[in-house]
Amino acid sequence: MFLARKKLKFFILLIVACLLALSYTKYSQSKKLTQIRELENFLGGKMTVTATNLEAKLLPPPYDFLLTQPLMTIGMEKYYQRTPVVQAVSILKNNKTQTFSRIITMFIDSNKTRNDANLAQKSKEEVVVELASITMNFAALPENVKNAVLTTKTPFGKLLTTNNISTNDVDRHYFALNCDAALTRYLHCKIGAPLYGRTNTIVSKDSGEWLARVVEILSGTACKDQACQNL
Numbered sequence: 001m002f003l004a005r006k007k008l009k010f011f012i013l014l015i016v017a018c019l020l021a022l023s024y025t026k027y028s029q030s031k032k033l034t035q036i037r038e039l040e041n042f043l044g045g046k047m048t049v050t051a052t053n054l055e056a057k058l059l060p061p062p063y064d065f066l067l068t069q070p071l072m073t074i075g076m077e078k079y080y081q082r083t084p085v086v087q088a089v090s091i092l093k094n095n096k097t098q099t100f101s102r103i104i105t106m107f108i109d110s111n112k113t114r115n116d117a118n119l120a121q122k123s124k125e126e127v128v129v130e131l132a133s134i135t136m137n138f139a140a141l142p143e144n145v146k147n148a149v150l151t152t153k154t155p156f157g158k159l160l161t162t163n164n165i166s167t168n169d170v171d172r173h174y175f176a177l178n179c180d181a182a183l184t185r186y187l188h189c190k191i192g193a194p195l196y197g198r199t200n201t202i203v204s205k206d207s208g209e210w211l212a213r214v215v216e217i218l219s220g221t222a223c224k225d226q227a228c229q230n231l
Helices: 002-043 072-080 117-122 143-151 156-162 181-187
Strands: 048-054 085-094 099-109 126-137 167-178 194-204 210-218
Touching (some): 085 117, 143 156
Antiparallel strands (some): 126 210, 167 194
C-alpha cells in the first residue's frame, strides 16, 4: 500500500511538472509574439509570419550564422568584415519604466575597402542588413552607455562590448516571414521573398538584470568573400 501511494505521488508530481512546463512554453511563445506585434505596429500592418518556432538547423545561410550569434552587431562585423552603424527611425522613452525603445536599421558600406557606413549613406551606397526593434532597460545601464545610445550611431551590442559589459543571450526564438511592402521600405527586399529573424533578451552576466529585449529581421544579404563562406 505504501509503495502504491509513493508511485501515485510520483506520477502526480510528474504530471504537475509537465503542465508547468507546457504553461511556461505557451507564455514564452506568447511573449515572443507580442514582441513581433510591437514591430508590426510600427510598420502599420500585420507581417506575413510563416513560422514562429523555427529550429536553428532550418535557417539558410547567412541566417544560420548571423541569427545564432549572441550579439548581432559582433556577428555582423565578423561576417561582413565591415563596421555597421544604426539609424533610428522611431524612438520612445518611458521615464516611468526607465526604458528606451527604438526601431533601427543597421547598415554597412557596400565598399569593403572604404568601410565607412556613414559616408556610404550620404552617397546612397549603404547596404541595409537589419531592421530591429529594441527596448533597453536604462535602469540597468551605466550613464556612458545610455548617453552613447542617445547621441551616436553605434549599435547597442558594440556599446556593450566596448564598455566591457558581459552578457548572456536568453529566450532566443527564430521566426520566418515574407517581405511585404512595409518591410521593403527599410530592408530593400523583394516582395514575397523569404526573410528570417529572431527575438531574444540580453541580460547582464553580473547582475542578472535584463538589459534589452530585441526583435531582429535580417535582409539576408550574402557576403561574397571566401572568408565569409568559411564561417
